[in-house]
Amino acid sequence: MMQIESFFPFIVFLAFFVIIYISSRKGNETLKKLSTHFNGSVVKFAFYPTFYGEHHGLKFSIKLIPASKSTPPRLKISLIKSSFLKLSIYREGFLSNVGKRLRIIREVKINDELFNKEFLIFSNNSKQAISHLSDEAVKTAARELFNEGFEYIIANCKTFTIQKPNYVLERDLDAKYITSILQKLILFSKGL
Numbered sequence: 001m002m003q004i005e006s007f008f009p010f011i012v013f014l015a016f017f018v019i020i021y022i023s024s025r026k027g028n029e030t031l032k033k034l035s036t037h038f039n040g041s042v043v044k045f046a047f048y049p050t051f052y053g054e055h056h057g058l059k060f061s062i063k064l065i066p067a068s069k070s071t072p073p074r075l076k077i078s079l080i081k082s083s084f085l086k087l088s089i090y091r092e093g094f095l096s097n098v099g100k101r102l103r104i105i106r107e108v109k110i111n112d113e114l115f116n117k118e119f120l121i122f123s124n125n126s127k128q129a130i131s132h133l134s135d136e137a138v139k140t141a142a143r144e145l146f147n148e149g150f151e152y153i154i155a156n157c158k159t160f161t162i163q164k165p166n167y168v169l170e171r172d173l174d175a176k177y178i179t180s181i182l183q184k185l186i187l188f189s190k191g192l
Contacts, residue, residue, distance in 0.1 A: 075167035
């Protein structure tokens with residue numbers, strides 16, 4: 001009896017690893033197809049399917065984050081590019097309006113009332129954020145990414161990241177679609 005108890009943690013760990021492997025298999029197979037269009041590969045032994053690639057000399061990653069009890073599955077695309085500006089953009093919603101009225105949320109306002117009404121903008125440098133978002137091509141790229149179903153754009157010191165809930169594996173991981181999304185993300189990040 002004592003020997004079985006000593007193997008129990010190992011059995012639990014092994015079962016956990018097998019479940020992750022099986023649930024990630026279809027995502028990994030779909031991501032492998034991208035390696036024929038992009039210089040890259042699927043990460044082996046990751047907690048969720050992950051692809052690292054290169055597009056026009058810039059490195060990027062694609063992660064397929066599985067659903068959990070409170071969140072749907074998500075497609076996360078990160079362009080690996082350094083920036084001194086930290087910038088977060090979210091679509092306006094009911095909770096953001098409540099937060100603004102209660103003065104809990106302090107956002108950056110740019111010189112475009114329509115954009116200000118559509119999106120919440122946060123930054124560590126409001127002047128640089130306003131300057132960056134004064135470029136019409138950058139604002140158009142942001143709008144197009146949100147129109148594709150992405151829920152945020154976040155630029156930190158190392159990456160520009162977008163996330164889409166409830167992705168469709170066959171449609172959203174098509175090489176032409178990913179190319180289009182990467183081009184919009186590159187355009188959004190220009191000048192930073």
